[in-house]
Amino acid sequence: MKRYAVLFIAILLIGLVAGCLGRNSGETTPSGTTSSATQSITKKVETTTTTQTPKGPDLDELLKTVNSIRQFTYTSNATLRMLVTIEQGNTSETDNVTLNVLENGYMDYESWSAWINSTTVSLPDGAKTNMSRIVVDNITYIQSIVGWVKAEDTGASEIVWRYSIVGLAKEYLGEKPSSVENNGTLKLVYHIPDYRLRPFATVYFATSSETVVNVEDGRLELYFRDGQLVGGRLSFSVSSETDVNDPTLGEMKITQNGTWDETFKITSINEKKAVKAPST
Structure with missing residues (x-):
């Protein structure tokens, strides 16, 4: 082993000496001769790539199309999920409530008239409640157990128009x-701030005029096909708190925490229908 080691060292030393002699040989490049490395001229060509940003939708044109909608019919499907807590004295009861609201309607922006039929299904028991609303000259009529009742609140019709899918599109396409x-x-x-959805949430989550309603995570989706509004989606989280003093049930505090998720589908546009005020 020692012999192979000495031989390896000797070869290594010979290589090192040869290298040193080569670097110090005093050889020069003949005058007038340019080495191939020097003759090589590298040209750097810079290529400029232009990236075009896809053109966004023409919101003004979409708004113009939506504003041309005079009448429309639609269907909607809303799911309302709530965790309801009722506190009374030293006791409290909490329950999960899920409601599915199926709706179909007709709205006329020329005559400010509309009819809306809805069915509310309680899950999982499947109990159903039907309700109809008619709006004529911005006056709202609601069908109840005792018949048609004229709404005293003049703001009831405003909710109908503002939070329809067309009303929402008219309001937000300018943004x-x-x-x-x-x-x-x-x-x-x-993304919709609290104050712009609170009036709508109050309709479904307020149990009295004293109810405090808070809304978060408001989101609106508008769907267009070939430049025409075809539907959308509205969702938000909501919480409410109410102190109730009922002559029969006594004093209680009702707290609700939940979500609203509704999808809309427009089924016809600018097809005139007759709407008449019901007998009250």
């Missing part, structure tokens, strides 16, 4: 959407 998707159907997404 820049939070995001845009286009996979055959154009989807515009808007």
Whole structure:
């Protein structure tokens, strides 16, 4: 082993000496001769790539199309999920409540008239409640157990118009959407602040005029196909708190925490229908 080691060292030393002699040989490049490395001229070509940003939707044109809707019919499907807590004295009871609201309606912006039929289904027991509303000249009539009742609150019709899918589109198309998707159907997404949804949430979550309603995570989606509004979606989280003093049930505190998720589908546009005020 020692012999192979000495031989290896000797070869290594010979290589090192040869290298040193080569670097110090005093050889020069003949005058007038340019080495191939020097003759090589490298040209750096810079290529500029232009990236075009896809053109966004023309919101003004979409709004113009929506504003041309004079009448429309629609269907909607809303799911309302709530955790309800009732406190009375030293006792409290908590329950999960899920309601499915199926709705179909007709709205006429020329005559400010509408009819809306809805069925509310309680899950999982399947109990159903039907309700009809008619709006004529911005006056709302509600069908109850005792017949048709004229709503005293003049703001009832405002809720109908403002929070319809067309009303929402008219209100928000003047603003820049939070995001845009286009996979055959154009989807515009808007994040809605609390105060703009509270009037609508109050209709479904307020148990009295004293109820305090808070809304979070408001989100509106508007769907367009070939430039025409075809539907949308409205969702938000909500909480409410009410102190009740009932002559029969006594004093209690009702707290609700839940969500609203509704999808809309427009089924016809600018087809005039007759709407008459019911007998009250």
